[in-house]
Amino acid sequence: MVLKECVRGLKELRPLTHLLFPLCFHWIAEAMTVSVLVDVVTSALCPGQTTCTEAIYISGLQQTVVGIFKMVVLPLLGQLADEYGRKPLLLITVSTSIFPFAVLAWNQSRESVYVYYVLRTISFIISQGSIFCIAVAYAADIIEEGNRAAAFSWITGFFSASHVLGNLLARFLPEKYIFVVSIVLLIFGPVYMHFFLAETVDRVPKRDRDSTFLTKITNVAHKRYESMRDAAAIVFKSPTLRGISFVLFFYELGMSGISSVLLFYLKAVFGFNKNQYSEILSMVGIGAIFSQILVLPLLNPLVGEGWILSLALLASIAYGLLYGLAWASWVPYLSASFGAIYILVKPAVSNTILTLFSSEHQRRRVITDYFNFAIVHVLNCLTCRLMLLFPKDQAQ
Template identity: 85%
Template sequence: MVVLPLLGQLADEYGRKLLLLITISTSMFPFAVLAYNQSRDAVYVYYVLRTISFILSQGSIFCIAVAYAADIIKEENRAAAFSWITGFFSASHVIGNLLARFLPEKYIFVVSIALLIFGSVYMYFFLAETVEPVEKRERDSTFLTNIINFTRKRYESMRYAAVLVFRSPTLKVISLVSFFYELGMSGISSVLLYYLKAVFGFNKNQYSEILSVVGVGAIFSQILVLPLLNPFVGEGVILCLALLASIAYGLLYGLAWASWVPYMSAAFGAIYILVKPATYAVISKGSSSVNQVCKTSSLT
């Protein structure tokens, strides 16, 4: 959580493209270890590198991508744009589940690395920078002075992000909503697969089916439904409906009385997935271009 506002400020100072390249590139190394060797020692190395990768990239990639979109898209079109971004994100999950199910195990990590490299190379050559990096003015300073100045600037940037949130009634409310939503959904996601296996004896194929149901529904709702509804009802109404769907999602899983109920509950995933694009649209409307990453990362 501390890293996100820090990376957000760095994105404003050094550019969105550079930070996207750095955060995405860190995701390659853990999978490269498993692609090379799948021994027990390699698995431990994977978890260490994966932890470091998550610290740098988990959440920050999406925040910077949303800020990049806000730089080039008009305010009235941002909700639809954010929905398309999350829709393609869901599409990648569906394709990833299908690949994991049908690809031989020895090729899964190799394909993952190839896709990560392709994404980084594509961004390097075709992604245009939208923020002019800040010029360095402390080249003649000592190493210790640079460390002190860097620490001071990072503290000020994080303090600035916190002040922006707490001074805005809208952002204070949306921060509480985001906190409790992520708290509940992360709890469900952490135990769901174990729960389904223990109670109904689900196997990996049934897990893949449920995840695919959620993913396909999420693609449809984010790419088609939200852009069509938003001009008429606004992102606030969509956010409320999505939160209600998340409550139904959790209740049906918790009260499931037959093996078909989890599939019905998964259908609500097509609606609750709209929480994030609607939240990003609310935040973006109350933010200037400079503060896009700062505010989004503070609430993520």
């Protein structure tokens, strides 16, 4: 049954070829830069040192700013995609990643790193999350409702597979070529979309659009406030939804605090470089693909979402503890293996909500998720600062 659903989802992807092909190149290009950024940033901001407090603070500040602004920008981009079409918004969001990496490809001085962080923050605000959301909306435009779930699972699978390929490229590609190759792939994406991607939305007539861009932002902000207020009321009235929201909030708070400083931590304690980063990230990516496509569909009918969620949360605890108590260079690899299990937190929660609540509740719960996501990013900077209180040699 599971295999049949996977095959059906793969067949449904044929109309999405011109969407997924360039997006895979985009995701590969972004993933391959993650492992080398730590060395570049540390060398520029803290030359001659293996640890860089300044870089950790900047990373935490970046995530805070991105989380706050995405609360308004993400729904605004969704509204613009409905009015002006999916293709123009995809071209804009996909193109924003070119400029920050172009700066580092040109120069990796201290000033260039600061410029990179500014441009990358703007890029994250516009593109992080919105590319995937607009891609899903594009797929929903051309795929029949009964076949969307299978197709969406394959889109998620391509997303994970692209990150694995990007990490593998970073592992074997010389560091001096990584940004150049990444920029080439990032440019390829929007160029391909421009020539081959077909539009799926009829644009709203000009007279029916909002009069000004400022008016559009104001309307979206007002609707956002009302939606968040309604979502908060639903959460606190439902014991199940309230409990799940608290679980997700603290889970994301802890995991985001770890992920924002993890690579800097590994460099300071064990002297890891891009090769070790790529290996660890590839392990997590491969495990995520395996668990989401094969393990979850098989286990869910047998044990239910509650047991899967509990197991995934326990795996996330082990993941954090092993990194914090790592006593040898092989321990981070053991910790990374738990990534194949804790990645199941979100699917288990989503399945629980889909089972318990109506479509209206589901819609509002998504808004609540975005609200929690933004709060997590605001508190994430504090988490980064607390982690700096512990001497780096404690984990040795």
